[in-house]
Amino acid sequence: MHRILIGRYIPGQSILHRLDPRSKLFFSLFFLLLIFQMDTVWDVCIIQIFLTLIIQFSGISYRFFWGNIRPFFWFAIFLALFQILMVQEGVVLFSVISWEITSKGLWLGGLLFLRFLDMLLITALLTLTTTPMEITHAVSKLLKPLNRFHIPVDTISFMVSLTLRFIPTFLDEAEVLLKAQASRGMDFQEGTLIQKIKGIASIVVPLLIQMFKKADTVALALETRGFQKSGTRSTYRELIWKKQDTGCMLFLFFFYGLLWFF
Amino acid sequence: MEHTKILQTRAYVLCALFAALIAVGALIKIPVPVVPFTLQFLFTNLAGILLGKKFGMIAVGLYVTVGLIGFPVFAGGGGISYVLHPTFGYLIGFILGAWIAGYITERSEKPTYRTWLFAGLMNLLMIYTCGMIYYYCIANFYLDSPVGIVALIWFAFVLAIPGDILLCIISVFLTKRLLPITQKRGTDK
Numbered sequence: 001m002h003r004i005l006i007g008r009y010i011p012g013q014s015i016l017h018r019l020d021p022r023s024k025l026f027f028s029l030f031f032l033l034l035i036f037q038m039d040t041v042w043d044v045c046i047i048q049i050f051l052t053l054i055i056q057f058s059g060i061s062y063r064f065f066w067g068n069i070r071p072f073f074w075f076a077i078f079l080a081l082f083q084i085l086m087v088q089e090g091v092v093l094f095s096v097i098s099w100e101i102t103s104k105g106l107w108l109g110g111l112l113f114l115r116f117l118d119m120l121l122i123t124a125l126l127t128l129t130t131t132p133m134e135i136t137h138a139v140s141k142l143l144k145p146l147n148r149f150h151i152p153v154d155t156i157s158f159m160v161s162l163t164l165r166f167i168p169t170f171l172d173e174a175e176v177l178l179k180a181q182a183s184r185g186m187d188f189q190e191g192t193l194i195q196k197i198k199g200i201a202s203i204v205v206p207l208l209i210q211m212f213k214k215a216d217t218v219a220l221a222l223e224t225r226g227f228q229k230s231g232t233r234s235t236y237r238e239l240i241w242k243k244q245d246t247g248c249m250l251f252l253f254f255f256y257g258l259l260w261f262f
Numbered sequence: 263m264e265h266t267k268i269l270q271t272r273a274y275v276l277c278a279l280f281a282a283l284i285a286v287g288a289l290i291k292i293p294v295p296v297v298p299f300t301l302q303f304l305f306t307n308l309a310g311i312l313l314g315k316k317f318g319m320i321a322v323g324l325y326v327t328v329g330l331i332g333f334p335v336f337a338g339g340g341g342i343s344y345v346l347h348p349t350f351g352y353l354i355g356f357i358l359g360a361w362i363a364g365y366i367t368e369r370s371e372k373p374t375y376r377t378w379l380f381a382g383l384m385n386l387l388m389i390y391t392c393g394m395i396y397y398y399c400i401a402n403f404y405l406d407s408p409v410g411i412v413a414l415i416w417f418a419f420v421l422a423i424p425g426d427i428l429l430c431i432i433s434v435f436l437t438k439r440l441l442p443i444t445q446k447r448g449t450d451k
Contacts, residue, residue: 068334127334159324163328174290205436207283219271
Protein backbone atom coordinates (compact mmCIF):
# COMPACT_ATOMS: atom_id res chain seq x y z
CA MET A 1 0.00 0.00 0.00
CA HIS A 2 2.94 2.29 0.54
CA ARG A 3 3.74 2.31 -3.11
CA ILE A 4 0.78 4.63 -3.61
CA LEU A 5 2.44 7.51 -1.83
CA ILE A 6 0.29 10.54 -2.31
CA GLY A 7 1.90 13.26 -4.36
CA ARG A 8 5.06 11.26 -4.93
CA TYR A 9 7.48 14.11 -4.74
CA ILE A 10 11.03 13.31 -5.80
CA PRO A 11 13.48 15.83 -4.34
CA GLY A 12 15.98 17.29 -6.74
CA GLN A 13 17.91 20.34 -7.81
CA SER A 14 16.82 20.63 -11.43
CA ILE A 15 15.48 23.82 -12.98
CA LEU A 16 11.98 22.32 -12.78
CA HIS A 17 12.32 21.83 -9.04
CA ARG A 18 13.48 25.38 -8.53
CA LEU A 19 10.71 27.07 -10.51
CA ASP A 20 7.93 28.81 -8.65
CA PRO A 21 4.98 26.40 -8.24
CA ARG A 22 2.71 29.03 -9.74
CA SER A 23 4.61 29.10 -13.00
CA LYS A 24 4.71 25.31 -13.03
CA LEU A 25 0.95 25.25 -12.59
CA PHE A 26 0.49 27.73 -15.41
CA PHE A 27 2.86 25.75 -17.49
CA SER A 28 1.02 22.46 -17.08
CA LEU A 29 -2.41 24.00 -17.66
CA PHE A 30 -1.15 25.71 -20.79
CA PHE A 31 0.42 22.51 -21.98
CA LEU A 32 -2.80 20.58 -21.50
CA LEU A 33 -4.45 23.12 -23.75
CA LEU A 34 -1.74 22.60 -26.36
CA ILE A 35 -2.16 18.85 -26.20
CA PHE A 36 -5.85 19.18 -26.99
CA GLN A 37 -5.09 21.44 -29.88
CA MET A 38 -2.44 19.32 -31.55
CA ASP A 39 -3.76 17.91 -34.79
CA THR A 40 -0.97 17.99 -37.37
CA VAL A 41 2.14 15.85 -37.69
CA TRP A 42 4.28 18.90 -36.91
CA ASP A 43 2.43 19.66 -33.67
CA VAL A 44 2.78 16.08 -32.53
CA CYS A 45 6.51 15.93 -33.31
CA ILE A 46 7.37 19.25 -31.65
CA ILE A 47 5.36 18.48 -28.54
CA GLN A 48 6.82 14.99 -28.17
CA ILE A 49 10.38 16.25 -28.56
CA PHE A 50 9.76 19.04 -26.11
CA LEU A 51 8.20 16.72 -23.56
CA THR A 52 11.12 14.32 -23.78
CA LEU A 53 13.49 17.23 -23.23
CA ILE A 54 11.78 18.55 -20.11
CA ILE A 55 11.50 15.06 -18.67
CA GLN A 56 15.25 14.76 -19.23
CA PHE A 57 15.80 18.14 -17.57
CA SER A 58 13.82 17.16 -14.51
CA GLY A 59 16.45 14.55 -13.73
CA ILE A 60 13.83 12.08 -12.55
CA SER A 61 14.11 8.46 -13.59
CA TYR A 62 11.65 7.23 -16.20
CA ARG A 63 10.51 4.58 -13.74
CA PHE A 64 8.48 7.14 -11.78
CA PHE A 65 6.78 8.45 -14.90
CA TRP A 66 5.83 4.95 -15.89
CA GLY A 67 4.35 4.47 -12.42
CA ASN A 68 2.03 7.39 -13.10
CA ILE A 69 1.03 6.18 -16.54
CA ARG A 70 0.52 2.51 -15.77
CA PRO A 71 -3.01 2.66 -14.30
CA PHE A 72 -4.21 4.41 -17.44
CA PHE A 73 -2.12 2.63 -20.01
CA TRP A 74 -4.48 -0.18 -21.02
CA PHE A 75 -7.42 2.12 -21.01
CA ALA A 76 -5.62 4.40 -23.50
CA ILE A 77 -4.67 1.45 -25.71
CA PHE A 78 -8.24 0.20 -25.63
CA LEU A 79 -9.57 3.63 -26.65
CA ALA A 80 -7.05 3.91 -29.45
CA LEU A 81 -7.89 0.44 -30.81
CA PHE A 82 -11.55 1.25 -30.66
CA GLN A 83 -10.92 4.40 -32.65
CA ILE A 84 -8.82 2.58 -35.23
CA LEU A 85 -11.55 0.04 -35.81
CA MET A 86 -14.42 2.51 -35.85
CA VAL A 87 -13.12 5.05 -38.34
CA GLN A 88 -13.73 3.75 -41.84
CA GLU A 89 -12.57 6.74 -43.87
CA GLY A 90 -9.41 7.35 -45.84
CA VAL A 91 -7.14 4.92 -47.61
CA VAL A 92 -7.57 1.29 -46.68
CA LEU A 93 -4.18 -0.01 -45.58
CA PHE A 94 -5.03 -3.61 -44.78
CA SER A 95 -7.88 -5.58 -43.32
CA VAL A 96 -8.09 -7.87 -40.34
CA ILE A 97 -10.87 -10.43 -40.77
CA SER A 98 -13.72 -8.13 -41.80
CA TRP A 99 -12.36 -4.91 -40.30
CA GLU A 100 -10.64 -2.46 -42.56
CA ILE A 101 -7.76 -0.57 -41.04
CA THR A 102 -7.63 2.82 -42.69
CA SER A 103 -4.99 5.50 -42.67
CA LYS A 104 -7.32 8.00 -41.06
CA GLY A 105 -8.36 5.57 -38.38
CA LEU A 106 -4.75 4.79 -37.56
CA TRP A 107 -3.88 8.46 -37.38
CA LEU A 108 -6.82 9.36 -35.14
CA GLY A 109 -6.22 6.36 -32.91
CA GLY A 110 -2.55 7.21 -32.52
CA LEU A 111 -3.40 10.84 -31.81
CA LEU A 112 -5.85 9.84 -29.08
CA PHE A 113 -3.26 7.58 -27.51
CA LEU A 114 -0.59 10.27 -27.55
CA ARG A 115 -2.97 12.83 -26.11
CA PHE A 116 -3.70 10.56 -23.20
CA LEU A 117 -0.04 9.80 -22.66
CA ASP A 118 1.05 13.44 -22.82
CA MET A 119 -1.70 14.48 -20.46
CA LEU A 120 -0.53 11.96 -17.87
CA LEU A 121 3.12 12.91 -18.34
CA ILE A 122 2.43 16.58 -17.75
CA THR A 123 0.42 15.89 -14.61
CA ALA A 124 3.17 13.55 -13.41
CA LEU A 125 5.84 16.19 -14.05
CA LEU A 126 4.01 18.64 -11.82
CA THR A 127 3.45 16.26 -8.90
CA LEU A 128 6.92 14.75 -9.13
CA THR A 129 8.78 18.04 -8.98
CA THR A 130 6.55 19.96 -6.55
CA THR A 131 5.65 19.14 -2.96
CA PRO A 132 1.93 18.83 -2.17
CA MET A 133 2.19 21.85 0.11
CA GLU A 134 3.65 24.00 -2.64
CA ILE A 135 0.92 23.00 -5.07
CA THR A 136 -1.86 23.77 -2.60
CA HIS A 137 -0.22 27.08 -1.78
CA ALA A 138 0.12 27.98 -5.45
CA VAL A 139 -3.48 27.05 -6.24
CA SER A 140 -4.78 29.15 -3.39
CA LYS A 141 -2.61 32.08 -4.52
CA LEU A 142 -3.91 31.80 -8.08
CA LEU A 143 -7.53 31.50 -6.98
CA LYS A 144 -7.26 34.47 -4.64
CA PRO A 145 -9.42 36.72 -6.84
CA LEU A 146 -12.35 34.37 -6.17
CA ASN A 147 -12.42 35.76 -2.63
CA ARG A 148 -14.31 38.65 -4.06
CA PHE A 149 -17.19 36.35 -4.97
CA HIS A 150 -17.37 35.13 -1.37
CA ILE A 151 -15.66 31.86 -2.12
CA PRO A 152 -13.47 31.16 0.92
CA VAL A 153 -10.29 30.26 -0.95
CA ASP A 154 -8.13 30.29 2.19
CA THR A 155 -10.43 27.94 4.04
CA ILE A 156 -10.58 25.58 1.10
CA SER A 157 -6.82 25.50 0.69
CA PHE A 158 -6.43 24.93 4.41
CA MET A 159 -8.85 22.01 4.23
CA VAL A 160 -7.05 20.60 1.20
CA SER A 161 -3.74 20.58 3.05
CA LEU A 162 -5.40 19.01 6.06
CA THR A 163 -6.83 16.27 3.83
CA LEU A 164 -3.45 15.64 2.26
CA ARG A 165 -1.84 15.48 5.67
CA PHE A 166 -4.22 12.77 6.83
CA ILE A 167 -4.34 10.49 3.80
CA PRO A 168 -1.08 8.67 4.71
CA THR A 169 -2.20 8.44 8.35
CA PHE A 170 -5.45 6.73 7.42
CA LEU A 171 -3.70 4.53 4.88
CA ASP A 172 -1.39 3.28 7.62
CA GLU A 173 -4.30 2.74 9.95
CA ALA A 174 -6.30 0.84 7.34
CA GLU A 175 -3.31 -1.37 6.67
CA VAL A 176 -2.87 -2.14 10.36
CA LEU A 177 -6.58 -2.93 10.67
CA LEU A 178 -6.55 -5.22 7.63
CA LYS A 179 -3.57 -7.09 9.02
CA ALA A 180 -5.05 -7.25 12.51
CA GLN A 181 -8.27 -8.73 11.20
CA ALA A 182 -6.46 -11.11 8.89
CA SER A 183 -4.38 -12.41 11.78
CA ARG A 184 -7.65 -13.15 13.58
CA GLY A 185 -8.71 -15.26 10.64
CA MET A 186 -10.82 -12.90 8.57
CA ASP A 187 -11.20 -13.91 4.96
CA PHE A 188 -13.12 -11.88 2.42
CA GLN A 189 -13.16 -14.64 -0.14
CA GLU A 190 -15.05 -17.15 1.99
CA GLY A 191 -18.06 -16.98 4.22
CA THR A 192 -21.66 -15.90 3.95
CA LEU A 193 -22.90 -12.45 3.10
CA ILE A 194 -23.43 -11.63 6.77
CA GLN A 195 -19.85 -12.62 7.55
CA LYS A 196 -18.57 -10.42 4.77
CA ILE A 197 -20.59 -7.48 6.02
CA LYS A 198 -19.18 -8.05 9.49
CA GLY A 199 -15.70 -8.26 8.04
CA ILE A 200 -15.98 -4.92 6.28
CA ALA A 201 -17.58 -3.37 9.36
CA SER A 202 -14.64 -4.52 11.46
CA ILE A 203 -12.38 -2.37 9.33
CA VAL A 204 -14.58 0.61 8.63
CA VAL A 205 -15.99 1.17 12.12
CA PRO A 206 -12.60 1.57 13.86
CA LEU A 207 -11.40 3.76 10.98
CA LEU A 208 -14.35 6.11 11.35
CA ILE A 209 -14.16 6.21 15.14
CA GLN A 210 -10.47 7.07 14.89
CA MET A 211 -11.37 9.80 12.42
CA PHE A 212 -13.92 11.39 14.74
CA LYS A 213 -11.44 11.30 17.61
CA LYS A 214 -8.71 12.85 15.48
CA ALA A 215 -11.06 15.57 14.27
CA ASP A 216 -11.73 16.54 17.89
CA THR A 217 -8.05 16.72 18.68
CA VAL A 218 -7.18 18.71 15.56
CA ALA A 219 -10.07 21.13 16.08
CA LEU A 220 -9.01 21.72 19.66
CA ALA A 221 -5.38 22.18 18.63
CA LEU A 222 -6.46 24.72 16.02
CA GLU A 223 -8.61 26.61 18.49
CA THR A 224 -5.86 26.83 21.08
CA ARG A 225 -3.59 28.32 18.42
CA GLY A 226 -6.17 30.94 17.56
CA PHE A 227 -7.45 29.56 14.28
CA GLN A 228 -9.90 31.86 12.56
CA LYS A 229 -11.90 30.93 9.54
CA SER A 230 -12.01 34.47 8.20
CA GLY A 231 -8.52 35.69 9.08
CA THR A 232 -5.77 36.31 6.56
CA ARG A 233 -3.41 33.39 6.52
CA SER A 234 0.33 33.84 6.62
CA THR A 235 2.79 31.19 5.58
CA TYR A 236 6.12 29.95 6.75
CA ARG A 237 7.55 30.03 3.23
CA GLU A 238 6.46 32.76 0.89
CA LEU A 239 6.37 32.12 -2.83
CA ILE A 240 8.80 34.32 -4.71
CA TRP A 241 8.41 34.99 -8.41
CA LYS A 242 11.94 34.90 -9.84
CA LYS A 243 13.53 35.76 -13.15
CA GLN A 244 13.51 32.15 -14.25
CA ASP A 245 9.72 32.09 -13.83
CA THR A 246 9.29 35.08 -16.12
CA GLY A 247 11.64 33.31 -18.50
CA CYS A 248 9.50 30.22 -18.37
CA MET A 249 6.38 32.23 -19.23
CA LEU A 250 8.15 33.97 -22.11
CA PHE A 251 9.30 30.63 -23.39
CA LEU A 252 5.73 29.36 -23.32
CA PHE A 253 4.61 32.21 -25.58
CA PHE A 254 7.50 31.55 -27.89
CA PHE A 255 6.62 27.88 -28.00
CA TYR A 256 3.00 28.63 -28.74
CA GLY A 257 4.07 30.92 -31.55
CA LEU A 258 6.25 28.18 -32.96
CA LEU A 259 3.36 25.75 -33.06
CA TRP A 260 1.00 28.33 -34.44
CA PHE A 261 3.47 29.16 -37.16
CA PHE A 262 3.67 25.60 -38.44
CA MET B 263 -20.93 32.06 20.95
CA GLU B 264 -17.50 30.58 21.68
CA HIS B 265 -19.00 27.15 21.72
CA THR B 266 -20.48 27.45 18.24
CA LYS B 267 -17.16 28.71 16.95
CA ILE B 268 -15.40 25.61 18.19
CA LEU B 269 -18.10 23.45 16.68
CA GLN B 270 -17.66 25.20 13.36
CA THR B 271 -13.91 24.65 13.30
CA ARG B 272 -14.56 21.05 14.23
CA ALA B 273 -17.07 20.62 11.40
CA TYR B 274 -14.52 21.85 8.85
CA VAL B 275 -11.81 19.63 10.26
CA LEU B 276 -14.24 16.72 10.16
CA CYS B 277 -14.93 17.41 6.47
CA ALA B 278 -11.24 17.46 5.68
CA LEU B 279 -10.57 14.21 7.52
CA PHE B 280 -13.59 12.55 5.94
CA ALA B 281 -12.26 13.55 2.53
CA ALA B 282 -8.97 11.87 3.42
CA LEU B 283 -10.89 8.76 4.41
CA ILE B 284 -12.75 8.74 1.09
CA ALA B 285 -9.42 8.90 -0.70
CA VAL B 286 -8.19 5.95 1.36
CA GLY B 287 -11.44 4.12 0.61
CA ALA B 288 -10.76 4.44 -3.09
CA LEU B 289 -7.42 2.70 -2.58
CA ILE B 290 -8.57 -0.22 -0.42
CA LYS B 291 -9.74 -2.99 -2.70
CA ILE B 292 -11.83 -5.71 -1.13
CA PRO B 293 -11.23 -8.92 -3.08
CA VAL B 294 -14.80 -10.22 -3.20
CA PRO B 295 -15.34 -12.75 -6.00
CA VAL B 296 -16.94 -11.62 -9.31
CA VAL B 297 -16.94 -7.89 -8.61
CA PRO B 298 -14.01 -6.65 -6.55
CA PHE B 299 -15.02 -3.30 -5.21
CA THR B 300 -13.53 -0.37 -3.38
CA LEU B 301 -14.93 1.21 -0.26
CA GLN B 302 -15.28 4.58 -1.95
CA PHE B 303 -19.04 4.61 -2.28
CA LEU B 304 -19.40 3.39 1.30
CA PHE B 305 -17.51 6.40 2.58
CA THR B 306 -19.24 8.99 0.40
CA ASN B 307 -22.58 7.59 1.47
CA LEU B 308 -21.59 7.66 5.13
CA ALA B 309 -20.36 11.23 4.70
CA GLY B 310 -23.81 12.28 3.55
CA ILE B 311 -25.66 10.36 6.25
CA LEU B 312 -23.39 11.11 9.20
CA LEU B 313 -22.33 14.68 8.46
CA GLY B 314 -25.58 15.91 6.96
CA LYS B 315 -26.23 17.39 3.55
CA LYS B 316 -24.07 20.49 3.81
CA PHE B 317 -20.93 19.04 5.35
CA GLY B 318 -21.34 15.74 3.59
CA MET B 319 -21.27 17.54 0.28
CA ILE B 320 -18.30 19.66 1.36
CA ALA B 321 -16.37 16.54 2.37
CA VAL B 322 -16.94 14.77 -0.94
CA GLY B 323 -16.39 17.99 -2.88
CA LEU B 324 -13.08 18.42 -1.10
CA TYR B 325 -12.03 14.93 -2.12
CA VAL B 326 -12.78 15.74 -5.76
CA THR B 327 -10.94 19.07 -5.46
CA VAL B 328 -7.84 17.37 -4.08
CA GLY B 329 -7.92 14.96 -7.00
CA LEU B 330 -8.41 17.71 -9.57
CA ILE B 331 -5.47 19.72 -8.23
CA GLY B 332 -3.25 16.82 -9.23
CA PHE B 333 -2.96 14.33 -6.40
CA PRO B 334 -3.59 10.77 -7.50
CA VAL B 335 -6.51 10.06 -5.18
CA PHE B 336 -9.02 8.94 -7.81
CA ALA B 337 -9.32 5.30 -8.78
CA GLY B 338 -7.27 6.05 -11.91
CA GLY B 339 -4.93 8.88 -10.98
CA GLY B 340 -5.74 12.56 -10.73
CA GLY B 341 -5.13 15.97 -12.24
CA ILE B 342 -7.24 18.61 -13.92
CA SER B 343 -7.33 16.52 -17.08
CA TYR B 344 -9.51 14.03 -15.23
CA VAL B 345 -12.44 16.29 -16.12
CA LEU B 346 -12.24 14.90 -19.63
CA HIS B 347 -12.00 11.33 -18.41
CA PRO B 348 -15.22 9.45 -19.20
CA THR B 349 -15.71 8.34 -15.60
CA PHE B 350 -15.54 11.82 -14.09
CA GLY B 351 -19.34 11.89 -14.05
CA TYR B 352 -19.35 9.38 -11.21
CA LEU B 353 -17.32 11.80 -9.14
CA ILE B 354 -19.86 14.56 -9.77
CA GLY B 355 -22.48 12.00 -8.85
CA PHE B 356 -20.68 11.33 -5.56
CA ILE B 357 -20.97 15.00 -4.60
CA LEU B 358 -24.64 15.34 -5.48
CA GLY B 359 -25.42 11.90 -4.07
CA ALA B 360 -23.90 12.78 -0.69
CA TRP B 361 -26.15 15.82 -0.62
CA ILE B 362 -29.24 13.75 -1.38
CA ALA B 363 -28.35 11.12 1.22
CA GLY B 364 -27.84 13.88 3.79
CA TYR B 365 -31.06 15.60 2.80
CA ILE B 366 -33.14 12.44 3.17
CA THR B 367 -31.61 11.61 6.55
CA GLU B 368 -31.99 15.13 7.90
CA ARG B 369 -35.58 15.42 6.77
CA SER B 370 -36.85 12.48 8.77
CA GLU B 371 -37.53 13.05 12.45
CA LYS B 372 -36.49 9.61 13.61
CA PRO B 373 -34.31 7.92 11.01
CA THR B 374 -34.66 4.15 10.88
CA TYR B 375 -33.07 1.40 8.84
CA ARG B 376 -35.53 2.14 6.09
CA THR B 377 -34.57 5.83 5.88
CA TRP B 378 -30.88 5.02 5.58
CA LEU B 379 -31.46 2.37 2.97
CA PHE B 380 -33.61 4.78 0.98
CA ALA B 381 -30.95 7.48 1.35
CA GLY B 382 -28.27 5.09 0.12
CA LEU B 383 -30.30 3.92 -2.86
CA MET B 384 -31.14 7.47 -3.90
CA ASN B 385 -27.44 8.27 -3.59
CA LEU B 386 -26.64 5.36 -5.89
CA LEU B 387 -29.29 6.44 -8.37
CA MET B 388 -27.79 9.93 -8.46
CA ILE B 389 -24.26 8.58 -8.97
CA TYR B 390 -25.24 6.28 -11.80
CA THR B 391 -27.40 8.87 -13.55
CA CYS B 392 -24.60 11.44 -13.49
CA GLY B 393 -21.99 8.86 -14.36
CA MET B 394 -23.79 7.44 -17.37
CA ILE B 395 -24.88 10.77 -18.82
CA TYR B 396 -21.33 12.05 -18.52
CA TYR B 397 -19.86 8.90 -19.99
CA TYR B 398 -22.25 9.10 -22.90
CA CYS B 399 -21.44 12.75 -23.59
CA ILE B 400 -17.67 12.34 -23.35
CA ALA B 401 -17.62 9.20 -25.48
CA ASN B 402 -19.80 10.66 -28.20
CA PHE B 403 -18.86 14.31 -28.35
CA TYR B 404 -15.31 14.44 -27.09
CA LEU B 405 -13.66 11.13 -27.85
CA ASP B 406 -15.65 10.64 -31.05
CA SER B 407 -16.00 6.98 -30.26
CA PRO B 408 -19.77 6.54 -30.05
CA VAL B 409 -21.21 4.02 -27.63
CA GLY B 410 -24.72 2.64 -27.83
CA ILE B 411 -27.14 3.26 -24.97
CA VAL B 412 -27.70 -0.47 -24.45
CA ALA B 413 -23.98 -1.23 -24.24
CA LEU B 414 -23.54 1.68 -21.87
CA ILE B 415 -26.31 0.53 -19.54
CA TRP B 416 -24.91 -3.00 -19.61
CA PHE B 417 -21.30 -2.09 -18.81
CA ALA B 418 -21.76 0.94 -16.60
CA PHE B 419 -24.82 -0.18 -14.67
CA VAL B 420 -25.75 -3.86 -14.64
CA LEU B 421 -22.24 -5.17 -14.05
CA ALA B 422 -21.38 -2.64 -11.37
CA ILE B 423 -24.57 -2.35 -9.37
CA PRO B 424 -24.53 -5.57 -7.24
CA GLY B 425 -21.39 -4.58 -5.35
CA ASP B 426 -22.76 -1.11 -4.73
CA ILE B 427 -26.08 -2.38 -3.44
CA LEU B 428 -24.14 -4.57 -1.04
CA LEU B 429 -22.23 -1.49 0.12
CA CYS B 430 -25.57 0.28 0.54
CA ILE B 431 -26.79 -2.43 2.91
CA ILE B 432 -23.47 -2.38 4.77
CA SER B 433 -23.68 1.37 5.21
CA VAL B 434 -27.10 0.97 6.85
CA PHE B 435 -25.62 -1.33 9.51
CA LEU B 436 -22.60 0.90 9.93
CA THR B 437 -24.80 3.96 10.40
CA LYS B 438 -26.67 2.15 13.14
CA ARG B 439 -23.41 1.49 14.95
CA LEU B 440 -21.78 4.85 14.30
CA LEU B 441 -24.67 7.22 14.89
CA PRO B 442 -24.48 7.01 18.71
CA ILE B 443 -20.82 8.01 18.50
CA THR B 444 -21.38 10.94 16.18
CA GLN B 445 -24.42 12.12 18.10
CA LYS B 446 -22.59 11.99 21.38
CA ARG B 447 -19.84 14.06 19.88
CA GLY B 448 -22.35 16.20 18.02
CA THR B 449 -22.01 17.88 14.66
CA ASP B 450 -23.69 21.23 14.44
CA LYS B 451 -25.99 21.37 11.51
